[in-house]
Amino acid sequence: QLQLVESGGGLVQPGGSLRLSCAASGSTLDYYAIGWFRQAPGKEREGVSCISRSGDGTNYADSVKGRFTISRDNAKNTVYLQMNSLKPEDTAVYYCAAVVNLKPACVMRGYNYWGQGTQVTVSS
Numbered sequence: 001q002l003q004l005v006e007s008g009g010g011l012v013q014p015g016g017s018l019r020l021s022c023a024a025s026g027s028t029l030d031y032y033a034i035g036w037f038r039q040a041p042g043k044e045r046e047g048v049s050c051i052s053r054s055g056d057g058t059n060y061a062d063s064v065k066g067r068f069t070i071s072r073d074n075a076k077n078t079v080y081l082q083m084n085s086l087k088p089e090d091t092a093v094y095y096c097a098a099v100v101n102l103k104p105a106c107v108m109r110g111y112n113y114w115g116q117g118t119q120v121t122v123s124s
Contacts, residue, residue: 001027002024002032002113003025004113004115006021006096006117006118007021007118008020008118009094009120009121010121012086014122014124015085017082017086018083019081020080020081022079023076024079028074029098030053030074032053032098032101032113033050033051033053033099034050034051034096035048035050035097035111038092038093039093039117040089040091043092047108048060048094049064050107051106053102054104057103057105058070059105059106063089067086068082088123089122090122091120091123092119093117093120094119095117096114097114098112099112099113
């Protein structure tokens with residue numbers, strides 16, 4: 001059974017950076033697309049970014065394009081989300097999720113394995 005654990009969240013000032021990690025256990029990530037999602041208090045969960053199993057295909061929400069970068073290291077069974085130029089509106093619990101997807105592209109829906117989340121707070 002695939003298990004996902006997020007880490008790297010915390011408190012950061014506006015304009016700062018954080019790198020989130022999503023570490024997998026129980027199965028190799030070689031056949032999984034990975035997505036990052038976030039949920040702010042009182043708001044619905046939204047897709048932030050995703051990456052295909054090979055890493056060649058990525059997608060980003062318009063709100064994070066140019067600021068966030070998703071990457072993966074299949075040898076380490078880990079996916080990363082580098083977040084730069086953080087804004088207060090990026091404050092949320094961030095979740096990583098996985099779905100078996102053999103296609104060279106990814107979409108931000110249909111994920112069936114989820115981590116427990118890591119809190120990101122952007123505030124001065």
